[in-house]
Amino acid sequence: MEHFFSLFVRSIFVDNMIFAFFLGMCSFLAVSKNVKTSLGLGVAVIFVELITLPVNYLLQTKVLEPMGLEFLSFILFIAVIAGIVQLVEMVVEKFSPSLYNSLGIFLPLIAVNCAIMGASLFMQQRIGMDPDNTQAITSFGDSIAYALGSGIGWALAIVCLAAIREKMEYCDVPKPLKGVGITFITVGLMAMAFMCFSGLAI
Amino acid sequence: MANKNTEAFKQPLWINNPVLVQILGICSALAVTAQLKPAIVMGLSVTIIVAMSNVIISLLRNTIPNRIRIIIQLVVVAALVTVVSEILKAFAYDVSVQLSVYIGLIITNCILMGRLEAFAMQNGPWASFLDGIGNGLGYAAILVVVAFVRELFGSGTLFGFQVIPQACYEAGYLNNGLMIMPPMALILAGCIIWYHRAKNKDLQEN
Numbered sequence: 001m002e003h004f005f006s007l008f009v010r011s012i013f014v015d016n017m018i019f020a021f022f023l024g025m026c027s028f029l030a031v032s033k034n035v036k037t038s039l040g041l042g043v044a045v046i047f048v049e050l051i052t053l054p055v056n057y058l059l060q061t062k063v064l065e066p067m068g069l070e071f072l073s074f075i076l077f078i079a080v081i082a083g084i085v086q087l088v089e090m091v092v093e094k095f096s097p098s099l100y101n102s103l104g105i106f107l108p109l110i111a112v113n114c115a116i117m118g119a120s121l122f123m124q125q126r127i128g129m130d131p132d133n134t135q136a137i138t139s140f141g142d143s144i145a146y147a148l149g150s151g152i153g154w155a156l157a158i159v160c161l162a163a164i165r166e167k168m169e170y171c172d173v174p175k176p177l178k179g180v181g182i183t184f185i186t187v188g189l190m191a192m193a194f195m196c197f198s199g200l201a202i
Numbered sequence: 203m204a205n206k207n208t209e210a211f212k213q214p215l216w217i218n219n220p221v222l223v224q225i226l227g228i229c230s231a232l233a234v235t236a237q238l239k240p241a242i243v244m245g246l247s248v249t250i251i252v253a254m255s256n257v258i259i260s261l262l263r264n265t266i267p268n269r270i271r272i273i274i275q276l277v278v279v280a281a282l283v284t285v286v287s288e289i290l291k292a293f294a295y296d297v298s299v300q301l302s303v304y305i306g307l308i309i310t311n312c313i314l315m316g317r318l319e320a321f322a323m324q325n326g327p328w329a330s331f332l333d334g335i336g337n338g339l340g341y342a343a344i345l346v347v348v349a350f351v352r353e354l355f356g357s358g359t360l361f362g363f364q365v366i367p368q369a370c371y372e373a374g375y376l377n378n379g380l381m382i383m384p385p386m387a388l389i390l391a392g393c394i395i396w397y398h399r400a401k402n403k404d405l406q407e408n
Contacts (some may be wrong), residue, residue, distance in 0.1 A: 021383060025228035026312040071288060074306050081271045111272060114310040115230045116334035121303035175406050177392075180225055186394030191385035196374040 004132045004145045011149030014198055016137070016159040017115045019191040021122075024115030028158055037161040041109075042155025044055055046148070048110050049119055052081050053147035056120045060127065075119045085111040102115060107195060109112060119150050205231040210321070213339040221344040221391075222398045223405060225230055227313035230304045232387040240300045243290070245342025247305065251282045252314055252378050253334030260321040260330035264389030275318045276309065283308050304337035313337055321372045348390050 004045050017023045032038050052174070066071050089107045093100045110116060123143060129136035137143055164186055173182050227248070234244045237271055258278050259266075263352045287305045290298040298305065317337055322330040343363050355378045358366035365383070366375065380386050399405050 022232045022384065022387075023307070024231070026226060029225055029228065038245045071284060074284050074287070074309060075277060078276050078280045078309050079273070081304045082276055108272070112274070112310050112312065112315050114307050117310045118229075118307055121306045125303065161373075174396075176403075178406060181392050181395040181399065182300060184388050184395060188385040188388035188392065193390060194381075195383065195385065 003131075003134070003136075003143055007137070008143055008145040010134050011146050012153040012156065013194065015150070016153040016157060016194055017118065017150050018187070018196040020155060021118060023118035024154055027109055027186075028063045028154075028161070029180065032158050032162040032165055032183075034166060035159060035162045037195055038158045039155070042151075042158050044107060044110055044116060045113065045154050046133075046151030048081075048085060048107075048116055049147040049151040050144070051088065052084050052116060053119055053123060054143050055080055055084065055141060057123060057127075057137070057143035059156040060124055073124060077124075078117060081116055081120070090181045115150070115154050119147065157190070158191065164190075203304060207329050207332050210325075210329050210337040214336040215343070216332070216340070217402065219297065219340045219344065219398070220316070220337050222395050224313075224316065224331070226310045226316050227341055227392070228306055231341065232391060234301055235349040235352055235387055236356065237300075237315055237353050238346065238349045239347040239406070240297055241340070243294065244301060244304065245298050245338070245345045247286050247290070248308055248311065248313065248341055251279065251286060252317055252338045253331050254282050255314060255390060256296045256317055256330040256334035257280050257327045259318050260325060260327045263323050271323070272315075275315065279314050279318075280309050298395050303359070309398025313341055314384055336393040344394065348387060351390055352381045352386065356386075363399055 018025065018028055027041065030037065031041050041095070059076060060070075060073065063074055064076070085107060089100075092107070121136050123146060126135055126137040126146075131138045131140075137146055161183070165183065168182065168186070177185075214220055218224070221228065221231050230244060230248075234240045255275075255278050259275060262274070285304065286308075287298070288303065290301070315336060321333045325333070350360070354365060358364060358371075358377050
């Protein structure tokens with residue numbers, strides 16, 4: 001249980017998808033213009049990670065490894081992600097049209113969000129790690145903790161950036177730096193702040 | 203027609219650079235640039251994969267049903283990435299260890315999906331090939347510039363060779379440790395975008 005929590009906290013703050021690994025940067029920069037939509041995208045990412053990561057964990061440990069087919073993992077993981085995103089989209093559309101309207105446009109985007117694929121690939125690397133390492137993912141429960149933690153970390157990052165960008169509307173930024181340029185530098189400074197968590201351990 | 207093809211190749215190199223202007227493929231562009239060697243390998247891998255997948259999708263473009271095109275594109279790209287990743291593991295093992303998951307993440311690199319959707323679905327194979335090469339090289343160029351600065355100031359080396367002479371260190375020069383940390387890659391990319399937009403005024407946002 002202790003490992004579950006330390007993995008969870010570590011993947012939110014220390015191994016943050018955006019600030020430590022730059023994953024999911026494209027939609028992170030494109031959608032972070034206001035807090036409300038970025039919160040919607042953040043929730044969608046958490047949701048999709050929570051489903052795809054455990055599924056990919058089971059595929060990796062129960063199917064690919066015993067059969068020695070690890071080289072197929074890229075194709076299999078991306079097919080699982082794209083398929084599940086499509087499925088989630090249809091289910092949400094059927095049962096909760098209001099949620100579909102708020103998430104709708106982001107769901108297809110998530111299939112090509114590097115944060116989802118990246119989480120699956122990191123999970124693949126961490127399966128064989130020493131169980132005492134706080135990064136190790138050695139059981140099905142760990143894969144859920146990692147999915148939840150990395151998803152929440154990503155959502156936290158995009159909501160923070162959106163809040164900063166909303167305020168930045170009123171700032172006098174040099175013209176060539178306006179828009180993307182200053183956003184990059186802001187994310188860099190935020191990443192520096194997040195580096196303070198690097199010693200964090202439970 | 204020939205003119206259009208050269209445009210497809212030249213535009214993405216600087217004026218319409220995928221990283222600087224379209225803000226695509228940032229994830230891997232920043233993560234692998236702590237040193238020059240992995241940055242160049244990454245740039246070349248992406249160039250090859252973009253060009254090849256552009257050609258394949260462009261050949262298939264009239265037979266792909268519109269509703270499932272994303273999955274088909276993903277499978278084509280994933281197959282190519284698997285091939286490249288296995289080749290790297292066989293012939294350049296240490297680089298493939300350094301690049302770790304970022305080779306796999308070429309699949310979700312937005313440059314690929316962006317070019318496939320925006321260009322290969324509408325154009326013939328030869329134009330798509332040139333467009334792929336152009337975009338790949340435009341991406342690689344940014345990687346090399348960022349990696350050059352980060353490796354030179356972060357570890358005092360280029361391609362792993364010591365460039366800053368030992369005498370400087372004895373005189374009190376220190377490597378800038380922040381340069382090899384992730385935040386600096388973002389700030390450097392921001393500065394390159396700043397320069398690029400200062401040169402190309404019509405790209406500036408209001």
